[in-house]
Amino acid sequence: MLFDSNIFFAQLVSVDYMRGAALSVAVAIVSLILATVIGFFMAVGRTAKQPYLRAPAHFYVWFFRAIPALLVLLIMWNALPQIIPALRADWFSPFIAASVGLGLVEAAFMSEIIRSALLSVDDGQGLAGRALGMSPAKVMVKVVLPQAIRIALPPTGNEFIGLVKYSSLASVISLRELLTTAQVGVNITFRYAEYYAAAIVYYLVIVSILSILQGLLEKKFAWTSKSAKSKKSTEATVPAPMGIS
Amino acid sequence: MTQQPILQVRDLHKTYNGNQVLKGVEFDIEKGQVKAVLGPSGSGKSTMLRLMALLEPADSGQILLKGSRIGSREHKGKSVHLSERTLAIQRQEVGMVFQRFNLFPHLSAVRNVMLGLTSVKGISHHEARIQARDMLQKVGLDNRADHYPSELSGGQQQRVAIARALVMNPSVMLFDEPTSALDPELVGEVLEVMENLAESGMTMIVVTHEVRFARRVANEVTLFDGGVIVEQAEPEEFFTNPQHERTRKFLSHVH
């Protein structure tokens, strides 16, 4: 049985694979957003002076770093609906369970990334912001975060790629993401090479697109007048009182 | 001159982990005056400025601006710290320029100057840009408005930092060794901006090692050592006829 390129190409352009790939990416996006939000608060908690803020943040990171993602997904999908009746409703889909489960686990890792990014911003920055009369929240949003994001961007890109791959774990809770799609096909046709090769191509394409997007994003954070021009050329050239526009 | 001093500092104390850094700092400064502060490294000069800029609380003592106490208040005979919100409002009255500029690297020069206006004073973007451009022109940098800090020389960065503080329209400007992080050939342009500012009537406290600047621009020169003000005099007097042995010793090192 040779590699049948017809089967390979048929799968490559099949709706099943595209839907599977889209699901994988969607799970990764949703869980990364969730992880970033939770991770931010955990990072702030861990750098806080107050012990009642530090302790829960520590506990969270300690807990979710220890538990395998697979186990979290199984708990999300099987155990939680038994305990919480509301989760037995239709809206609680494998997609939501997978996104939330992976997001909770990933938050522990994102909090580390965000914490070190926040710490890497020079103390003088906060000092300068406060000296102007900015509130602590304003200093965080307008001064510290933009600088921390630049630091956190490359490792976050890596985490995102990891999440795309981790989304395949969701096969255990019957989410038909990319790898499950391949596996289901294989179980029917036994064309292992063709189906797996198609999956490989999808993963490669997804990660390549991500890398390109990440590169573009990092350029935006170059903080030079050149990068700014392409961003908002109109605003940068507005002369003072009466615009020539 | 019986005018009330614009800024009065009374018996300021500050200790860091048992290390007594300020041991009762006292001075007055009148509106429009320029006070140069000299002193050896580690004597607490930056700490004194950070306390006056309300960036850190004093352990004890008082700071009065235009006769009203700032940074802390009296409550049942005790000094208590103010809320961060109140402090933020009071900080607008005191402009601070740092040794290492501390410009916001993610914002262009004009945006560095605008940020305080838009995010603290709530001024519209458009109006803030006009004011910021104006202020950049005053420090000779209107042609660099859209450059980012990484694209500016140290001297230019420090001038943007001065504009950023000035645009908030403070009553007092504090300078913490504004030229010591600069290459020698860039010191002049910053001192020139400061001299113009002094001539325009701004009240200034300048921690510096620039003896010539202190001599030419300051109304009063102060030697700060060991957490207290040791000597305080007019520039001529300070440099030619100091009263204290410690001043003489210090001057023999810097001359």
Ligand SMILES: Nc1ncnc2c1ncn2[C@@H]1O[C@H](COP(=O)(O)OP(=O)(O)OP(=O)(O)O)[C@@H](O)[C@H]1O
């Ligand atoms: N945040 C802080 N925590 C602990 N110790 C501090 C802190 N800030 C300053 N100190 C200590 O206080 C003393 C005075 O420091 P400060 O920076 O005020 O001196 P300075 O006169 O400005 O010196 P320099 O000329 O080197 O800038 C030093 O011994 C310093 O180690």
Ligand SMILES: [Mg+2]
């Ligand atoms: Mg200092």
